[in-house]
Amino acid sequence: MNTKPDLLSAAPKRLNFFERYLSLWVLVCMIVGVALGKLLPDVIATLSKLEFGQGSQVNIPIAVLIWLMIFPMMLKIDFGSLGGIAKKPKGLFITLFVNWLVKPFSMAFLAWVFLQHVFAGWVEPEMAKNYTAGLIILAAAPCTAMVFVWSYLTDGDPAYTLVQVAINDLIMLVAFAPIVMFLCGVADVIVPSKVLITSVVVFIVIPLAAGYLTRKVLLKSHGSEWFEKSFLPRFQPVTVVALLATLVLIFAFQAENLTTKWVAVILLAVPILVQVYFNSSLTYLLMRWFKVPHNVASPGALIGASNFFELAVAVAITLFGPSSGAALACVVGVLVEVPVMLSVCRVCNASRDWYQRSLRGPEFDA
Numbered sequence: 001m002n003t004k005p006d007l008l009s010a011a012p013k014r015l016n017f018f019e020r021y022l023s024l025w026v027l028v029c030m031i032v033g034v035a036l037g038k039l040l041p042d043v044i045a046t047l048s049k050l051e052f053g054q055g056s057q058v059n060i061p062i063a064v065l066i067w068l069m070i071f072p073m074m075l076k077i078d079f080g081s082l083g084g085i086a087k088k089p090k091g092l093f094i095t096l097f098v099n100w101l102v103k104p105f106s107m108a109f110l111a112w113v114f115l116q117h118v119f120a121g122w123v124e125p126e127m128a129k130n131y132t133a134g135l136i137i138l139a140a141a142p143c144t145a146m147v148f149v150w151s152y153l154t155d156g157d158p159a160y161t162l163v164q165v166a167i168n169d170l171i172m173l174v175a176f177a178p179i180v181m182f183l184c185g186v187a188d189v190i191v192p193s194k195v196l197i198t199s200v201v202v203f204i205v206i207p208l209a210a211g212y213l214t215r216k217v218l219l220k221s222h223g224s225e226w227f228e229k230s231f232l233p234r235f236q237p238v239t240v241v242a243l244l245a246t247l248v249l250i251f252a253f254q255a256e257n258l259t260t261k262w263v264a265v266i267l268l269a270v271p272i273l274v275q276v277y278f279n280s281s282l283t284y285l286l287m288r289w290f291k292v293p294h295n296v297a298s299p300g301a302l303i304g305a306s307n308f309f310e311l312a313v314a315v316a317i318t319l320f321g322p323s324s325g326a327a328l329a330c331v332v333g334v335l336v337e338v339p340v341m342l343s344v345c346r347v348c349n350a351s352r353d354w355y356q357r358s359l360r361g362p363e364f365d366a
Helices: 004-010 022-039 041-048 060-075 079-087 090-118 125-139 147-153 158-186 193-222 224-253 255-260 262-289 294-305 309-320 325-350 352-356
Strands: none
Touching (some): 022 255, 022 325, 060 224, 060 309, 090 125, 090 262, 125 158, 125 262, 147 294, 147 325, 158 294, 193 309, 224 255, 255 262, 255 325, 262 294, 294 325, 294 352, 325 352
16 A cells, blocks of 8 residues: 555645744734834835826835736746646636636625625725725735745645636736726726726736746746756745835835724725635635546635735725725735635645545546
8 A cells, every 4th residue: 555645745834934924924014014104204205105207106116026026926937838728727717717707896896895884884985985996906916926835835736826827917917907997987986097007017017028038038048947946046035025025115104094094904804804715715616516626726716815915005006095095905905815815725725635525536627
């Protein structure tokens, strides 16, 4: 009897130091950011007003930090592997269905229900619309970077996860702006189309194109082994520092809101929590119904529920300003994201045996 697979599956997952204490880093960044916002309000106000040209509304510090985070992610995406997914597309189709046809619309509905009805007594009508816009922006941006951590923690298929992320990024190029504009319009929030398109170009198109071209040139000139083992690892500390700096800056910009509108923070967390658990459960159950392997279903459930909060915050700041209700709604998404997604990982792992009892045969089509 071969017990090797059991031993491998039983081995504990080992994250690096940063990923292991991710929730702690988010908390530390919040404390540092809020402290800076309170102690150095003039400096933070100056940083919040730095833009790429008058009227562009694209904040320079946030944009630079977002590029430093996104560019290394884009370097890892092998767009040549997208063709192989056609042989087992079910898992991908389910993830895309939830990400683009369920998630943004369910968030808009939940925001409407909670902010404009259930919590109407605590939230002013105009601010409720602003919060709703922020939640829509948050939900319309599928997670990119952290998905690989969630996939690792749930024994996900790394190649399939990579393809799911790559296709989501491509769809984001053309779908993000129209979905945000449509749903914000339904919520009676005016979104300047020019500013939103600028955000998509700055925060998605440019780093995606730069990553694709850099990868293509370096693979051709230096080979895959050098690229994977020597070049990519150099960006790990850059990505970590950029993420932490982004969080500090985000919380600094929102220091006043976080300290004076803590009730709003709690209220905003409710629709975000409901949305995460609803979409992850929907994806997971659909995967089980269509007999998709667990190592595709678990990261798919996490992709279907998590958000690209760095992009969402940047876009909300660009559209509505660094101290706006929309930006605060996205910042609450940052606070909620890590601990909630870790809980979804635990549920996926704990339910693996139950999930696999529905599958028949030695192999399953993803």
